[in-house]
Amino acid sequence: MTSTPVTVLGLGRMGAAIAALLLRTGHPVTVWNRTPGRGADLTGATVATELADAVAASPLIVSVSASTTTAAETLLPLGPALRGRTVLNVATGRPDQARDLAAALEPHGARFLDGAMLAVPQTLGTPESVLLHSGSESARAEYADVLAAWGTARYLGTDPGAAALRDMAVLGGMYGLFAGFFQATAMVGGSARPFTDDLLLPWLRSVLDLLPMLADEIDSGEYPVSFSDLAVNRSGLADIQATATGAGVRTGLLDPLLRIFEEQEAAGHGTASFSRAVAALHPAAVD
Ligand SMILES: NC(=O)c1ccc[n+]([C@@H]2O[C@H](COP(=O)([O-])OP(=O)(O)OC[C@H]3O[C@@H](n4cnc5c(N)ncnc54)[C@H](OP(=O)(O)O)[C@@H]3O)[C@@H](O)[C@H]2O)c1
Structure with missing residues (x-):
């Protein structure tokens, strides 16, 4: 298995569990949370205090914000700093919001995958934990190992809204x-x-x-x-x-x-x- 540096933005119940899962599966993990003070208990993770540093640390950014709307509000002001990054948004949201976020990221040179987790923190990583995802085909292929960590990763095609629907x-x-x-x-x-x-x-x-x-x-x-x-x-x-x-x-x-x-x-x-x-x-x- 390849080891891919991953940044996790958002350390609520799901974000913390995802960061722990990625650490367990051998990926170097950088974490950031809007409200400081979270992540100290994630042994092995690098805690970034600045969002820009967190995004610069890894090619793959997993956004685990409260919603796709708050994910967009966090990410888009970064603008050119997103160049070359792949964003995997796993917050719950609507298909149109996923499509809008994909379109807004594209001019910045960032690829986008929208993920929908049919899981709770306790089931993450088990076969019944399903990560539906859709969007960039090349990103999906490049990060297949990381996506597989969720348990069962199911790709639904290039429409960024397909997983959310x-x-x-x-x-x-x-x-x-x-x-x-x-x-x-x-x-x-x-x-x-x-x-x-x-x-x-x-x-x-x-x-x-x-x-x-x-x-x-x-x-x-x-x-x-x-x-x-x-x-x-x-x-x-x-x-x-x-x-x-x-x-x-x-x-x-x-x-x-x-x-x-x-x-x-x-x-x-x-x-x-x-x-x-x-x-x-x-x-x-x-x-
Ligand atoms: N928990 C589950 O079982 C589960 C299952 C499937 C899907 N999901 C989805 O996963 C996502 C996260 O859920 P969760 O259970 O981890 O929620 P949570 O425990 O309430 O955590 C929410 C996270 O979003 C951040 N956040 C909220 N508003 C923000 C804003 N305006 N800007 C930046 N960051 C903001 C919070 O940061 P602060 O600490 O700064 O508030 C926190 O890191 C949701 O979309 C949820 O629907 C959750």
Whole structure:
């Protein structure tokens, strides 16, 4: 494995864990944080007090700021000092922000990769820690060893926004799951933990295994019923909402889905699979 000097900008929970990971995998690491005083516990790392010194220290700059916006605010004022550097931004952000940052770095002679980490500090470096990344193909090839340190590095092509788009979509799916979890625990009341362990978690795990079947329905464009039609799900969700309301629990997290089921049924799609809700999210596709 090659050893590549890497600078890590931002030593919050993720930045500190990334710096430690890169040190463990044999890369010389320079660190910088906006607020001084962080990084002293990273044995083997060089702590830079000036941002310009940190950027000058390594050809590869890993930016782990709070967001892509704050990463841009930190990096772009450096201007010509970025020449010849490669920036890997692993902060969470939108695809358009990643594209804008790539375009703003280019005149300074810096290459750009945008990264999206499907990981938490504790899982970094393990196979289930995924680093989606997109942008400069040459940078990706040159720093493949460093990228591999994250665990599973997946390159999504030259569009700098490609990784962020997948990240936003995956996180959107996660928040949908959390919305259901919050609704369920509020309805049951009492202690959330036994209900979660005994009933909800086993059920949700088995439901997750059905997602590929629903994906096939969506891909077909016809929404054939694999196991449950839209009218049945509209009725069931309406009962869930009524039960929650009767128990004095707000239903705002699931109301929009019920409205979509109702619209789709009213439009004559009650016998299609409930996955037809996806069509309602693309207004142009609704007939
Ligand atoms: N933690 C996770 O499990 C996780 C998982 C996946 C992705 N991420 C993403 O990784 C990024 C960092 O997350 P984190 O958990 O490490 O956050 P964090 O612990 O809150 O650290 C935030 C870092 O950003 C810096 N920062 C904030 N605002 C700044 C600004 N305006 N200019 C310059 N630096 C600024 C902070 O510096 P100061 O010390 O000076 O405030 C700190 O170094 C986020 O985009 C997050 O969404 C995190």
